[in-house]
Amino acid sequence: MARYNDLNDQFDGLNIEDEENSAFVFGDELQIEGNQYELCVVGRFLTVRNINVNAMKTKMADVWRPAMGVNIKELEPGIFLFQFYHKEDMKWVLKGGPWSFDNAMLVMSEIPDGEEPQNVPLWHVNMWMQVCDLPSGFMSEVVGKHLGDFFGEFLEYDSKNNSSLGREFMRIKVRLDVRKALKRKKKITKKNGVEVMVSCKYERLGEFCFTCGMLTHTERYCRKFLSNVSEGITKEWGSWLRAPPRRAGIPAKSRWLREEDDKDWETG
Known part of the structure; x- marks a missing residue:
């Protein structure tokens, strides 16, 4: 019986949580074969x-x-x-x-x-936008960079569009944080002190909230809208922020969709 008491005493001294929290350390012997998510x-x-x-x-x-x-x-x-x-x-x-x-x-x-x-954080989307109502002489990449960093984060200037004759807007690519409301316009000042308000349109802009300007939901799920719907609320965003969409029909099944283990896949 004594030997069982000795075993109990030994078990009492064990702390299973300490053992579980003691980490294995792997060094150079661990061979990592590249990034499995490279593609x-x-x-x-x-x-x-x-x-x-x-x-x-x-x-x-x-x-x-x-x-x-x-x-x-x-x-x-x-x-x-x-x-x-x-x-x-x-x-x-x-x-x-x-x-x-x-x-x-x-x-x-x-x-x-x-x-x-x-x-991986998923909070940013890259988007082309059209800046309208720019005064003469403002269709430049320098202006585009400043405006891009105001509307989001400037990424690219469409020199082909912006250098064409009769252009109606400046086209720039920006990185938007979807946790922030869409910006709609920006006041700029000319050298003579005259102030001009430029507006914008977003290309391929999906659904968003006309009440708070967020990309993450529509009015159906907007707390600001639902809290004030009985009192009436002014909508400061609208469909006018969308550049004209381009639509195409979608077949029932895509020839480009590939199954994970289909090594013999061909487009046909």
């Missing part, structure tokens, strides 16, 4: 509505038409992994946005080496 993009749609995943897969694959196909997987509710099979396909999609499904904009990001897709 992947993680994304989410700016909507509180449920996404029809199957319809979304077909729509996005058909719009992108990647030469080597794309596999789309839902990692967790609302978070999607887009796996490409060629670097140029992925680069084209990242550069060509913003993209949307069912009028909900897609926020996308590459996945840093060593990071899990679910942990």
